[in-house]
Each structure stands twice: as structure tokens, then as C-alpha cells.
Amino acid sequence: MATMNMIQAINSALDVKLTDDPDTLIFGEDVGYFGGVFRVTDGLAKKHGLKRCFDTPISEGGIIATAIGMGAYGLRPIPEIQFADYILPAFDQLVSEAARLRYRSGGDFWAPITVRSPYGGGIFGGQTHSQSPEAIFAHITGLKTVIPSTPYDAKGLLIAAIEDDDPVIFLEPKRLYNGPFDGRPGQALKTWEGHPAADVPEGHYTVPLGKAAVVRDGQEATVLAYGTMVHVALAGIAESGVDAELIDLRSIVPLDIETITASVAKTGRCVILHEASRFGGFGGELAALLQERCFWALKSPIERVAGWDTPYPHAFEWDYFPGPGRLAKALARVMENA
Amino acid sequence: MATMNMIQAINSALDVKLTDDPDTLIFGEDVGYFGGVFRVTDGLAKKHGLKRCFDTPISEGGIIATAIGMGAYGLRPIPEIQFADYILPAFDQLVSEAARLRYRSGGDFWAPITVRSPYGGGIFGGQTHSQSPEAIFAHITGLKTVIPSTPYDAKGLLIAAIEDDDPVIFLEPKRLYNGPFDGRPGQALKTWEGHPAADVPEGHYTVPLGKAAVVRDGQEATVLAYGTMVHVALAGIAESGVDAELIDLRSIVPLDIETITASVAKTGRCVILHEASRFGGFGGELAALLQERCFWALKSPIERVAGWDTPYPHAFEWDYFPGPGRLAKALARVMENA
Amino acid sequence: MAEPQTSSHRLELHIPEPAARPGGTASFDHISFAIGAAARKPAPLAPEAELRELPFGLIRVMGTENSAWDPQLPPETMRQALRIMLQTRLFEDRMFRAHRQGKTSFFMKSTGEEAIGIAPAMLLGAGDMCFPTYRMQGWLIARGYPLEMMINQIYSNAKDPLAGRQLPILYSARDYGFYSLSGNVGSRFGHAVGWAMASAYKGDDKIALGFIGEGSTAEGDFHEALTFAGVYRAPAILAINNNQWAISTFAGIATADGTTFASKAIAYGIPGLRVDGNDFLAVWAATQWAAERARANLGATLIEFLTYRASGHSTSDDPTKYRPADEAAHWPLGDPIERLKAHLIQLGEWSEERHAQAGAELTEQLRSAQRAAEEVGTLGQSKPSVAEMFNCVFKEPDWRVIEQRRELGV
Amino acid sequence: MAEPQTSSHRLELHIPEPAARPGGTASFDHISFAIGAAARKPAPLAPEAELRELPFGLIRVMGTENSAWDPQLPPETMRQALRIMLQTRLFEDRMFRAHRQGKTSFFMKSTGEEAIGIAPAMLLGAGDMCFPTYRMQGWLIARGYPLEMMINQIYSNAKDPLAGRQLPILYSARDYGFYSLSGNVGSRFGHAVGWAMASAYKGDDKIALGFIGEGSTAEGDFHEALTFAGVYRAPAILAINNNQWAISTFAGIATADGTTFASKAIAYGIPGLRVDGNDFLAVWAATQWAAERARANLGATLIEFLTYRASGHSTSDDPTKYRPADEAAHWPLGDPIERLKAHLIQLGEWSEERHAQAGAELTEQLRSAQRAAEEVGTLGQSKPSVAEMFNCVFKEPDWRVIEQRRELGV
Ligand SMILES: Cc1ncc(C[n+]2csc(CCOP(=O)(O)OP(=O)(O)O)c2C)c(N)n1
Numbered sequence A, B: 001m002a003t004m005n006m007i008q009a010i011n012s013a014l015d016v017k018l019t020d021d022p023d024t025l026i027f028g029e030d031v032g033y034f035g036g037v038f039r040v041t042d043g044l045a046k047k048h049g050l051k052r053c054f055d056t057p058i059s060e061g062g063i064i065a066t067a068i069g070m071g072a073y074g075l076r077p078i079p080e081i082q083f084a085d086y087i088l089p090a091f092d093q094l095v096s097e098a099a100r101l102r103y104r105s106g107g108d109f110w111a112p113i114t115v116r117s118p119y120g121g122g123i124f125g126g127q128t129h130s131q132s133p134e135a136i137f138a139h140i141t142g143l144k145t146v147i148p149s150t151p152y153d154a155k156g157l158l159i160a161a162i163e164d165d166d167p168v169i170f171l172e173p174k175r176l177y178n179g180p181f182d183g184r185p186g187q188a189l190k191t192w193e194g195h196p197a198a199d200v201p202e203g204h205y206t207v208p209l210g211k212a213a214v215v216r217d218g219q220e221a222t223v224l225a226y227g228t229m230v231h232v233a234l235a236g237i238a239e240s241g242v243d244a245e246l247i248d249l250r251s252i253v254p255l256d257i258e259t260i261t262a263s264v265a266k267t268g269r270c271v272i273l274h275e276a277s278r279f280g281g282f283g284g285e286l287a288a289l290l291q292e293r294c295f296w297a298l299k300s301p302i303e304r305v306a307g308w309d310t311p312y313p314h315a316f317e318w319d320y321f322p323g324p325g326r327l328a329k330a331l332a333r334v335m336e337n338a
Numbered sequence C, D: 001m002a003e004p005q006t007s008s009h010r011l012e013l014h015i016p017e018p019a020a021r022p023g024g025t026a027s028f029d030h031i032s033f034a035i036g037a038a039a040r041k042p043a044p045l046a047p048e049a050e051l052r053e054l055p056f057g058l059i060r061v062m063g064t065e066n067s068a069w070d071p072q073l074p075p076e077t078m079r080q081a082l083r084i085m086l087q088t089r090l091f092e093d094r095m096f097r098a099h100r101q102g103k104t105s106f107f108m109k110s111t112g113e114e115a116i117g118i119a120p121a122m123l124l125g126a127g128d129m130c131f132p133t134y135r136m137q138g139w140l141i142a143r144g145y146p147l148e149m150m151i152n153q154i155y156s157n158a159k160d161p162l163a164g165r166q167l168p169i170l171y172s173a174r175d176y177g178f179y180s181l182s183g184n185v186g187s188r189f190g191h192a193v194g195w196a197m198a199s200a201y202k203g204d205d206k207i208a209l210g211f212i213g214e215g216s217t218a219e220g221d222f223h224e225a226l227t228f229a230g231v232y233r234a235p236a237i238l239a240i241n242n243n244q245w246a247i248s249t250f251a252g253i254a255t256a257d258g259t260t261f262a263s264k265a266i267a268y269g270i271p272g273l274r275v276d277g278n279d280f281l282a283v284w285a286a287t288q289w290a291a292e293r294a295r296a297n298l299g300a301t302l303i304e305f306l307t308y309r310a311s312g313h314s315t316s317d318d319p320t321k322y323r324p325a326d327e328a329a330h331w332p333l334g335d336p337i338e339r340l341k342a343h344l345i346q347l348g349e350w351s352e353e354r355h356a357q358a359g360a361e362l363t364e365q366l367r368s369a370q371r372a373a374e375e376v377g378t379l380g381q382s383k384p385s386v387a388e389m390f391n392c393v394f395k396e397p398d399w400r401v402i403e404q405r406r407e408l409g410v
């Protein structure tokens, strides 16, 4: 066991796989010699050679197309897209090709690729270094989407994603790279030091895709979150005084429908928290599913706390970001109907 | 007044605008001399000249980028994407550029473009000529998405979209081009002949974006649909025997929240119908909004009837397509809790 | 900043138009068919900088005295090629008629373009991989993919090898070196490059062959694929099937006039060959040259095959709406089957009689394959188990499709 | 199908690496700086087919005897250019320091590349439109955009002209011929082409100038923009700022070695010019040539400006991590400010004293602009009204932002 921040944990997952499996390789913009703009691939090219971890042209579509072709050959590529905002130029490759290859070819070819990308806000990155595009992937049949919230999960989920034979979008909450973040921007930066989920085994382990984690047991309400929002949720729950159960989805596809349904059936109240703008966001799917499955248990409407329906605004980051205060208010609202 | 099918109505809208406004122009794959693979732009190049309606390279990203640049200059371009499935290569241009230009430039530049594209299934087009991608547009702040269900609406909404100063995705339900379709494939093809909404004025008129239409009044349940599904819904409602109110959303952004909320508040029951696969589809947003706003009025869970969570399967089109029978069953389910 | 420009000329938007539309006189005068720099055949290992004239010439063998590119094929190979091309044409004609009879939802032909898919199929190794366009069923026929299985897919019947999930003609046949097609044009060109890079990464000896239509070269995918191919020296042959038309849109809308598609190679630092695509021997020679270069670790070659789409775009298309009905007859490079046939006859290695006999034999094979497929069923009369709709979304189904399958009761 | 190939050579994946990494000896020997075919200056109306050697040469003026490309600028224009370049550099240094002081969230410099944005800004007409990259603030300075307004945006303060919605340095200034920037690289290159096509469509006389970084030419957007530009003869100048680096990635990852970025023009049937980008006069001359061609309805030109990114990529970057610390000093084309200064001094039109004095004056202007902006406030101390967050999503707000604004209570 070692204490790792999320960057180190992801780096360790990649190192384990490069060591384990000669068919894995990493490529993306600035990931090679330099080790990535967030240093996530630091040292991998040096240790495993440039052929295992190399720089690519600035061409997200090309990166994904190359990965799919390599996957069809029999490799297990792990491309990086520098920011999730820049996945969009590769959207057609992901949707029309990676996600559909197995289905349309009747299992003749498939795309066992894992697309890593830092995502989310909270670093003053403005419109195009802050977005949370998970909802548009969730709607695409054939794609899996995974979002860790701790170093331990990041490593275990990433190894599971790489070993998965289907295409996985692996979104790394960049605000959590160096430490947990409770959504209150004014305070001193926290590191992962001392956090239980920063104890990360050096070797191989997996956290299975499709299993949510109950981060906090509670009886009065259920809070669903993923990525950075898991930590914000903890703060918001504390602020609210509500005895809420907090579930970290960890992967949105596959979705752990059993765990979330059981919790909402128990508590009868639910608040969904995500950074992405609200309209058409993944919260809509969750709310729809839960009112379908837990209708008779619900004591109040399912609430969604999310980014406003505007692009991500640079100077107003903390007005936009759904912080613990907004969650606490939503919890108070769902508790009104006691 | 003339009787027009949906192709003629859209053609007439384009003709009216080309005649009215020298700053409008049309371009896309095969839209010029030939008049489009669905003949929607037939005759326009001949009448208005090739500079007003011309063929483009097969480059959806290039088409949208060109349109945005023209819009920034001061034109009002009306690009066509041959099939909505092929919008995806232009997704980054639509999301990162068209949708965000006004916001990021503080109103200095904007993209008054209307992107027309045939969408949806029911023509045995297989995976890539049948998809319904509206949900991924609905989530993008800064984009409007319009979907007509009749010739009258198609013309009026299209003129409104073209005159709108924001980017509009105009999805044309290709199954409705030549006639209404109730979702029952076995029968003789219907034409628009005799349908009241096929009476289309020759000249200029608009149907405002953001105003839903109550297609059928009802007291027991609300059905929400758009595009082809409006006609399927009518058949499904009839089959069910339920006195359901049918609302045609007409545009999903802007969404007519008032009309749908009022209806569900009145009926207490709601079924949402769309062709797109269910998970992460636009039905999720609708269900989430309605349970938020009409929670106390709801007598049973909001149901979603939609495409299965698989890619669009060629030979199984009619097993996949959410037909009137599935809607009728869902209506029966929501009525169980009387 | 300078004073506002007062130019005497007002700007004008240029919209290219083809030489002739229906009713006009077909012409290909705007295209250069001169052999030019392609008269010489450079060594396959020549440095790229020495090859920059090649894409403006035209590689031809048949009907050209002592062409440097003559692959010197044994007559039996040429006869085999002729038979496969003929089989492909007969197959397509038959399936086109099957569409008119309602037996399939959709079909596409490669009439006049058969040499392009077939020469590489005969020439390349079993382990090499073709990333085809939808006009490459000749590859499958050359590689011995069962005709009956092709027809089963075209009919979407119970024995459809892709289990009804995919359109007719968008085949996938890994074991025959034929990558899965999709409806999107161009989006697999980069897969060919990735596959080739993987082969190089593994120290393998297999190469990839990617095809794209000339119209589809305008997609960003084309550029991205070539950029990767150039930078990493991917062992791939990247081929443009320039059949002059993209549905109703002529090639002058895909790239500026006065240039060639092959010359796009220069942008990526790789050789570009421009080839008479209706000359089976030229197609063979160019492919072989590029394959040799790729296997020698010199990376990719871009090849433009000049041909003509003699058929409509697909069963949904009526080309007389947008081009002169007799345009095919004016195509200066003729028909690949007629040309190879004449060449063999001229060599004394073939005859009209043998040709007619071959046609009869091939027709009989086709008839029996079609009969077998029709015993299974045609579109709508027979289809794979509906449960197949829910398979292969992921390797393992998740709760959604399990529940939905249950809901549908299949 | 042939027998499986048994090649003696196994394939190998080629991963390009730059000449030197930290600790190594900087070298640019792999780049050709020979003037070559660019010794002659073709008429701007020359046919493209005659210009295909140009992109392999290098257009230079300063330090070249009797260059055919010498634009013969009046000394006062050159002095003005020098002042603007100097102002730009001083501005950027100051803002870089402001970032270190926490006054802004982010900043980017164009040190060593100033000529490229500034010569076109001085040369083109007021109605022409520049579609910049983030290394073009020199354009704004040349066009007289108020320094204080730039700083207000950089500080995201209450007077930020884009009302806090956009990152620092991603300016938009329609009235100054400067199109809205976004964080995505490359995605506005096609807008320049569309804008130019619109101008031609209207019979206007305005042209567009699009910029892209050499690294970003690998995006599909680049290809799509050039394809449209070539086909429709868009009156645009499309320029590649080849500053050798894309963050930590050298230019050899953006295109194969042995070729040039300018040569990509050949793929699109348009002229390609390769220009010493640190030679103000060469930048001017090439831009002028292309502008003349565009205004004469001959369409677009692709220009590669060879330069060197002397600064880090941005305030987030430390270039000593991936390239020799002294690499800039080895750049054979020197520094654009030093070179123009030396040129003017040599002409007897400038002196060290005047240079020092100009620096002092410009610094004073900057200081007062900065002071004024700081009176409004720096990042976090001052910001636009939060209500602005909800504006400009659409022209008219819809119920969602109206409700949400109410919920937030602003
Ligand atoms: C991404 C995408 N855009 C548009 C289409 C519609 N489409 C199908 S075939 C075709 C023409 C292709 O022309 P070309 O590349 O020249 O190939 P050819 O049909 O001539 O073999 C078009 C536009 C598509 N299938 N995919």
C-alpha cells in the first residue's frame, strides 16, 4: 500500500497494465516524453519505451480512429484526450464506430479501447476546459462511461476498464487529481494525504464496472453523485443535517440500478447532483428511472442540483458550480414533505 | 392554400425564404442541381440559381463550419445534412462553435444557422439511416431543436427557425415525408392527401418555436410525443381506449413547459413516446421535469415508451420501433392506478 | 491598418459544375489521362521527395507499349481475375434485380469498378486486412466468401451472418480479411492506419489496405488517417476510388479542379500514385509497389484509382436525373472486364467462346447460391431470431437489454 | 489470393522524436531554410499548377540581397511595425507577470512570433476579418484595440468586455476585424472560409484571414476548411503559424518529416507559400501577394510562417521539461523585433537610443492602462454582474435561465 493522489493512482494503473500486457499502449497529445499536461502519464514512456506511450497529432478523431483500428487488430489501446471538451471532434468515431462495431459486425470485430480524459470544472478553466459531457455518452448504446471519485477507485476502475472488451469512456474529475474538493472554493487546497481511499495497492486490482458505492449510509434521503460531486455531496449533506444516504455511481453505464433503487425505495427521497448543465443531463435519466421504479415509495419529488443551463462561464465558476449549499437547500426541500 | 406533403411544405418554406431574403442560402450534399436525396430542395437551384442552393463536399464538419462563418458575416445559411446520423462528424462545430459563439463573444458574433436533416426510422434504413439523435442536442446549451409532425407545421416552423437568430437543428421525420404513419407497418402507405395539416398556405407564415400543440384533448392521461411519434400516439391512444391528451412538442428546445405541465397536472398520468433509444433519451428529461413540477398530481409513474437500448437494427425495425401497441400497453399500465 | 480596399473587381462565389448535365454532351476533357511522369516506375524504396511528380501522371499497362509497370502476370492469374470480375458483375446484376423483386431492402453495385477491389484481393496476403467501401464485394468473391452467405445477408434472412443487425452489403468478414463496413463514409479509413500501426507495433508482417470514395476524401477522417499514416509510417495502402461521382455530385466538388486526388499524398509526405483503375494490370502493379514499400517499413502510399461509376449510386438512385444517360460510354478508360478480356484474347489466352462459357458456369453457380438463400427466405419472409436484436450491444448484456428483451417477450 | 507473405523484414512502428530533449544540443538541421524556388516572386495571378515548387522554398527579405519579395515599405511603416511588435511583447511580459501575481487565471504569449499577427493587421483593410489563434493579440494592438479593455478581460473584472464568460486572451472584437476565439484549436479555420465565401456571395470586396497552429493542422477542421476553400475559390488567406511546438509536441508529430506544412496546399489545388515568419517584410509581402490573389477572385492561398515559440505554451507550461532550455537561441531565423530593429538601424532610420525611448514610452502607456484596469479590479476582486452568466445563451432568454437566475437570486 502507498498513499497516492489520483494522478499517481491512474499512473499506477497504466504502469500495471503496460507491465502486464504487451498489447496495451497509450497515446495522445503530449502524453509521451512529457507525460501529459496533468502529468498523468509521467515516466511511462521512459520506463516502457516510446512505442508504448507516445505523442500524437492534435487530432482527436484521428486518435480514436487509430485506437479502434488497433483494437480490431487485437491490441488494447488506452488513448488520452487532453480535455473532455475536446472529445467532441472524435464524437462520430466514438458513436458510429467504436460503440457500434461489435453490434454491426455480429461480434466479428470490437473496440476494446479505454478513452481517458480529464473532465469537469473547478479549476478556472473557462468554457472549454471545464465541461462534463457524460450525458451524451450515456445515451449512446454500446459505450460504457466510468467516473471515479477517489484514487483507489480510479486505479481499480481504470484497470477494469482497460480489461473490458467494450469501449469505455473514462472521465477523470480533474478537480480531484490532487485532492478531494468539497465545493467550497475559498479554502486552503486539500491533498489526498490521510484520505482512506488514498491508500492504494501498488499492484493489480480491479473495481468492477457497474457497482456503485454507498459512501454514507442514511435513512431520510438518497443523494446520487459521481466524480467531484461525491465530495461536494458529503459536505452538502453535513451542512443540511439530513441523514442522507450518499451513493457514488462510479459508472453511469453500466448503471447499478439495484443499489440506487434499493436506496430510494428505503428513503423515499432523492437528490441528484451533477456538474453538467441540468437540461438533458444524466440526472434526467436517473430521475426518470427512479420515479418509474420507486414511485410508491417517493415522499417528495426527486430533485436535481446541477450546473445552470448556460455554457460554463469563466468568471462565474463558483456561481455556476453546484456547491454544497445548493445541495443542502435541495435536501431541505425534499424533507419538507415529512 | 394547397395540399402539400411534408417534402413540398419544406420546399415551399425554403422557396419563400430564398425569395424573401437575399441573405439566405442552402447548401449540402446533393442538394443543388439534383435537389437532394429526398428531393426536398428540388427545383430551388433552378429557380434561384446555383449560388443560392449548391452541392458541397462530403464533409459535414466543413458544411457546418462554412455555415457558421457565413452567419458571422451576416448571412442566414440553411445547410442540409443528408441524414441526421451524419450530423455527428459536425458535432464539435455545432456544440463548441455554433452553440457557444454568442455566449463566448458577448453577443459580438452569433450563428443564425438552421441545420436541416432527415431523421428517424421506419424506412428500413438500418443503423445509420434511422437514428434519432435529438437528446444529445437538447443537452447542449445554446442550441434549439425543432421537430415537426405535419406539413403545415414543417413549413411554419422552418420559416421561424430560419428567421431565428440562434442556431437551430431542424429534424425532419423522414417517415412522414410522404404521408402520416401510425406505426403499423403492414398497411398500405398513406399519403398526406386529405389530412387537415396538409393544407398549407403558399406564402409566408410562421409557427413559433417553443409552442407545443395539443393534438387531442383528453382527461385521463397525457401523452407527449414529437415527429413521427405523434401519429403513432394517435393510433396507440385509440387502441388503448384511454381518454388521453396528446401533446406534440414541436420543439424540444425551447420546450413549452407550461403546456405540458398544465396537461399532466390535469390528467395526473403521463406517457412519453420517442423513437430514440430510451436510456439517456429526451424522455428522461421530460419525466424528470414533470415529476418535479407535477409530483402531487401524479397518480402513477410516468412511463417512457421508446426504442430499445440497442443500436438501430435493420431486420428488426418493427420489433424495435415503439409502435401503437406498446403505447397502448403503457397507457393501460398508467391507468391501473385509477 | 491600410485604407479600406477599393478594388475594382467585386468578388464572386465560384460554384463548380460538371461538364454536362442530362441532355448535354458527356465530356471528360477536364481530366488529364496523360501518362506523364508515370512512364517510369521508380523503385518501391525510392525517397518520397523524388516521387512528387507521380501523382500528376497516370499509371497504365494494358494498351501501353512496354509499360514499365507491367506486372507480367501468368495468363492463368489473368483468367482467374477475369472470372472473378465477371462473377462480381453477374452477382450484382442479379442482386439488383432481387431488390426490384422486393427480396432485399437495398443494394449497391460496383459495375465498371471491379478491378479495384479484386486485384488487391488476389495479390495481398491472407493475413492482410482490407478496410473496404461498399463497392468492394469483389474482394469477398475473390477471397472465396460463400455467395450464399452474401445473399443471406442481402436478404436479411434467418441465416444472415450478421444476424439482421446490419444493412445488406455492409458485410463483415474477418476471416476473409474484410473489415466491418458501416453506413458512414470515410470513418474506417483511420482504422486501416491504426490496424497497420498495430501490426508494426507487434513486429508482424501484415499490412492494411484502406479504401475511400473520391467524394468522401473531403471528410476530416481522410486527413486524420493520412496524417497518422505519414507521421508513424504506417504499413498501409490507402486508396481512393475516384469513380467521378458521389451520388449526384461530381468529383469537382470534392477537390478543386486542375489537381488530382493522388496529389493529396504530397501533403502527408508519402508517395501518391495515380492509376488507370479500369486496367486490371495497372491496379495490380500499383498495389504491389505500395505493398512492397509498406513491408519494407517505408510506410504508406496513397493511390488514386481513376474509374467511372457506371451504375447508379444504389438501388435508391436514378443517375439520369443528374448526368447524361450515355456518360459511361464516353469514359475514356473503358470497362475493366472488356479490357482484360480483350487483352487475354489478344494474347491468345482467351476467346469469346470461353468467355461465354465462363459466364454460363458462373451464372449457374450464382443461381444455385441464390436458390439456397431463397430456401431460407427473402426480406420479410424469414429473419433471424428477434432475440438477436439484443445481442452484441456489449460483450455481456446489461440489465437494460435483459429487461427489455423480457418486455418484448423474445 | 497470394500465399501468406513471409517477409524477411519484420515491421516496426516509427515514433518520431525531436532532434534534442533537455540536456541535449538544440538543432534545427532537419528543417530546410533554403530560399530555393522562392527566389522568384510569381505574379499573384499565376496559375496554381506553376506554383507547386514554392512551398518547398522559403520567402525571405531581410538579410537577403535584392529579394524579389521586398515590399519596399516606407521607413515610417517599418518604425510603426517595430513599435507595435515591441508593445505586444511588453504587454505580454507584463500580463505574464500579472498571472504570477494572481491577477488573472491564465495567459499566453507570442514572444518571437509577433510579426505574424501584426504585419497582416497593418496591411489588410478595415473590413477584412481575421480569424486568429490565441497568439495574435498583436493584431488587436496594431488595430488600436484599447489596452485597458484587453486587460479588463484578462483580469475578468467588472469591465471585462466579454462579461466574464470567456477565458482571458480569448478575445472577440468584431469592430477591430478580430473574430471570436475559442479554446478549441482549429475549429474556426473553416469559419474564415465560410466568411470569405459569404463576402464573395454578396459581391463584396472583403477577404478573410485564418490562422492555425502547425500542431492543429492535424485536425479534420483544417482539411475541411481547405477543401471548401479550394472548391469554391474562397477569397481567404489561410495561414499556418509553424512555431515548431505544440505544447510539448514537436512539429514532426504533426506531419511527416521531409515535407513542409506549406506543401499541404498542393492537396487542395491552391498556392502554398513558405515564409520566414520572423522577417516582418517577408510576412508582409506574402500576405500582400495572397490578398491580391484573393481579391482578384483567384481564391485562397495557404501560407506557412516558419517561426519559433520562444515562450512556454502558456502560464501553465514549463518548456524546459521537454526541450533544451537554450533552444530558442539556436533558432536560425532569430527574433522578429531584433531583426526589424537591426534592419532599420542599418537603413539609418532607427537607433538604439530611439529604441530605448520607444520602449520607455510604450511601457508608460502599458502602465497606465494596467493601472486603470486595476482600479476596476483583478481576478476575484472584481467581476461582472453575476446576472451576465445567464445572458447571451440565446438572443432571448428562455424559461430555464429565467427560472435559474431567479433561483440563484441575481
Ligand atoms: C458521413 C456520411 N455522410 C454522408 C453520407 C451519405 N452518402 C452515402 S454514399 C455518399 C456518396 C459517396 O461518394 P464517394 O465517396 O465518391 O463513393 P462512391 O459512392 O462514389 O463509391 C454519400 C454522400 C454517408 N453515408 N456518410
Ligand SMILES: Cc1ncc(C[n+]2csc(CCOP(=O)(O)OP(=O)(O)O)c2C)c(N)n1
Pocket (backbone or CB within 6 Å): A029, A058, A082, A086, A089, D133, D135, D183, D184, D185, D212, D213, D214, D215, D216, D217, D241, D243, D245, D246, D247, D309, D313
Ligand atoms: C480540439 C483541441 N484539442 C486539444 C487542445 C489542447 N491544446 C491547446 S493548445 C494545444 C497545442 C496547439 O499547438 P499549435 O497548433 O502548434 O499552436 P501553438 O500553441 O504552437 O501556437 C493543444 C493540444 C485544444 N485546445 N483543442
Ligand SMILES: [Mg+2]
Pocket (backbone or CB within 6 Å): C213, C214, C215, C241, C242, C243, C244, C245, C246, C247, C309
Ligand atoms: Mg465516387
Ligand SMILES: [Mg+2]
Pocket (backbone or CB within 6 Å): D213, D214, D215, D241, D242, D243, D244, D245, D246, D247, D309
Ligand atoms: Mg505550434
